[in-house]
Amino acid sequence: MTKIGLVRCEMAARSCPGTACFKVIKTKTGAFEEFKGDDIDIIGMITCGGCPGRDAIRQVQEMVNRGAEVIFMCTCLIKPIPNPPKCPYAEELADAIRDKLGVRVIMGTH
Ligand code: SF4
Numbered sequence: 001m002t003k004i005g006l007v008r009c010e011m012a013a014r015s016c017p018g019t020a021c022f023k024v025i026k027t028k029t030g031a032f033e034e035f036k037g038d039d040i041d042i043i044g045m046i047t048c049g050g051c052p053g054r055d056a057i058r059q060v061q062e063m064v065n066r067g068a069e070v071i072f073m074c075t076c077l078i079k080p081i082p083n084p085p086k087c088p089y090a091e092e093l094a095d096a097i098r099d100k101l102g103v104r105v106i107m108g109t110h
Contacts, residue, residue, distance in 0.1 A: 001038070001039045001040075002035055002038055002039070002069055002070060003040075003041045003043050003067045003068050003070075004025075004040055004041070004042060004070045004072060005042075005043045005044050005045070005046070005060060005063035005068035005070075005071045006021060006042070006044070006045040006046070006071070006072045006074055006109070007047070007056050007059075007060065007071060007072070007073050007074060007077065007093070007097075008021075008045065008046070008047050008048070008074040008076055008077070009048060009076040009087055010047040010048050010050040010051075010053075011050070011051075012076035012081070012083075013047045013076075015082050015083070016076060016082055018045065018074075020075070020109070020110045021045075021072075021074055021109045021110060023110070024109055024110040025040060025042065025109075028040075029110070030108075030109055030110035031072065031106055031109050031110065032109070043063045043066050043067055043068040044059075044063045044066070044068070046059040046060070046063070048077070048089075048093065053087070053089045053090075053093050056093050057093070057096055057097065057100060057101070060097050060101060060103070061101055064101050064103055068103065069103065070103070070105075070106060071097055071103055071104070071105045071106070072105075072106050072108075072109050073093070073094055073105060073106070073107050073108065075108045075109050075110050077090040077093075077107075078090050078107050078108050079108075090107070094107060
């Protein structure tokens with residue numbers, strides 16, 4: 001059993017229901033391929049809180065406190081979807097989550 005948390009773009013969340021993320025979780029495809037044969041427990045799915053994404057750290061800490069072992073930065077943070085521009089803070093946020101919270105971070109979901 002792997003407990004995961006997801007971080008999504010606040011701006012993208014206004015127009016994306018997260019369907020593609022939930023599909024790859026369910027089918028263990030995309031970035032979830034490595035979890036085939038393992039159960040996934042979704043601890044939470046948060047948004048960054050809006051540019052520049054500083055609320056993500058506090059909320060990821062909450063997910064870690066509740067057992068999250070792997071944090072996924074959703075594809076909306078690493079590609080310009082559903083609309084440009086691409087998030088300029090994604091790598092910085094991922095590094096802060098790794099460094100401050102000591103948890104594994106995977107870039108992208110699908
Ligand atoms: S900081 Fe990045 S992920 Fe958050 S709203 Fe801005 S562009 Fe989206």
